Amino acid sequence: MWAGWWLWPLVAICxxxxxxxxxxKIMQASPLIDGHNDLPxxxxxxxxxxxxxxxxxxxxxxxxxxxxxxLKAGLVGGQFWSAYVPCDTQNKDAVRRTLEQMxxxxxxxxxxxxxxxxxxxxxxxxxxxxxxKVASLIGVEGGHSIDSSLGVLRAxxxxxxxxxxxxxxxNTPWADNWLVDKGDDKAQSxxxxxxxxxxxxxxxxxxxxxxxxxxxxxxxKAALNLSVAPVIFSHSSAFQLCQHRRNVPDDVLQLVRKxxxxxxxxFYNDYVACQQQATLSQVADHLDHIKKVAGxxxxxxxxxxxxxxxxPTGLEDVSKYPxxxxxxxxxxxxxxxxxxxxxxxxxxxxxxVEQASNHSSPPSEEVIPREELEDSCRTYYGYSEASSxxxxxxxxxxxxxxALLSLRLL
Numbered sequence: 001m002w003a004g005w006w007l008w009p010l011v012a013i014c015x016x017x018x019x020x021x022x023x024x025k026i027m028q029a030s031p032l033i034d035g036h037n038d039l040p041x042x043x044x045x046x047x048x049x050x051x052x053x054x055x056x057x058x059x060x061x062x063x064x065x066x067x068x069x070x071l072k073a074g075l076v077g078g079q080f081w082s083a084y085v086p087c088d089t090q091n092k093d094a095v096r097r098t099l100e101q102m103x104x105x106x107x108x109x110x111x112x113x114x115x116x117x118x119x120x121x122x123x124x125x126x127x128x129x130x131x132x133k134v135a136s137l138i139g140v141e142g143g144h145s146i147d148s149s150l151g152v153l154r155a156x157x158x159x160x161x162x163x164x165x166x167x168x169x170x171n172t173p174w175a176d177n178w179l180v181d182k183g184d185d186k187a188q189s190x191x192x193x194x195x196x197x198x199x200x201x202x203x204x205x206x207x208x209x210x211x212x213x214x215x216x217x218x219x220x221k222a223a224l225n226l227s228v229a230p231v232i233f234s235h236s237s238a239f240q241l242c243q244h245r246r247n248v249p250d251d252v253l254q255l256v257r258k259x260x261x262x263x264x265x266x267f268y269n270d271y272v273a274c275q276q277q278a279t280l281s282q283v284a285d286h287l288d289h290i291k292k293v294a295g296x297x298x299x300x301x302x303x304x305x306x307x308x309x310x311x312p313t314g315l316e317d318v319s320k321y322p323x324x325x326x327x328x329x330x331x332x333x334x335x336x337x338x339x340x341x342x343x344x345x346x347x348x349x350x351x352x353v354e355q356a357s358n359h360s361s362p363p364s365e366e367v368i369p370r371e372e373l374e375d376s377c378r379t380y381y382g383y384s385e386a387s388s389x390x391x392x393x394x395x396x397x398x399x400x401x402x403a404l405l406s407l408r409l410l
Contacts, residue, residue, distance in 0.1 A: 238293075280313065
């Protein structure tokens, strides 16, 4: 009996090693695609986008979740880099600053061609896998970055944007964000406005992934019901396990199953455990839950590394991905299910979005209708009653002119 006591730790170690070895073997053949990483924002905040500075060298970058050695150790083969600008740029300089963040991503590919290759389609991702490079794609995080203009949306597509997050933590004039569900924002569009629906249709036409992370539940449902292609949540987790409004509720997960879409699980402790501390095992719980409700084909990874202040124990940076895959194998995920979560699910969704696109159809020329514009004026310029505008025609004309200029409609 006593002889058995010392065997159990040895058995546990050997079993752990087996799952680790199996995880790495699978990932070497099918590298991981992550849906959301905020390293470009770090480059702006810490280095003013000066990639040539010694401290910004991605081979030696310190005090971040992400650098080149960590990406290699984590067997990351594809990354959607976030082109993010904060909500306070809305109706100001959001477009310019978004372009600058997209430029940083392109320059990362140019500066480190042995590691990164910027791609814009599923074929490019597969080729990057073969070449042993990190397929680098651009996700624009926040609909305020298009400045309520389909022309700007198309220009961002031509510059490499391959997903658009419909909102960040603020309403746009055409879509509601997650803070509406929390009660911290007032619903403006009841999900998507008429113009918001035009944005969804134009994203479908172009072949851009629709990202519903950060949106209100009403916006999620409106986009899922309207889109002719699968959608994604680039960095969200399961509401059933952590009732944070940034997470995806089960009724929406069921719509994701019908839509053929993808939920890429976020690692931020507040979304994983609804508290400051979380663990790798709890992240795996979210993956399990999404697989159960939406199906194994709906599971992915969207770590939100370098965009959050707290990450789970065991997932301290991008190098730890093999540990998470080992945990899924320990939970008896099949190799097919693991390969799906790593890359195949995203590739399937991306290919479906590409197939649904229709560049031969004419671009939409819709603009925000007058009633939506007036709602936007009240929201952003502090008018409490529409009637007060009509009582002051001179002020009305001046205010509308200011709003039109701000929204780039003149």
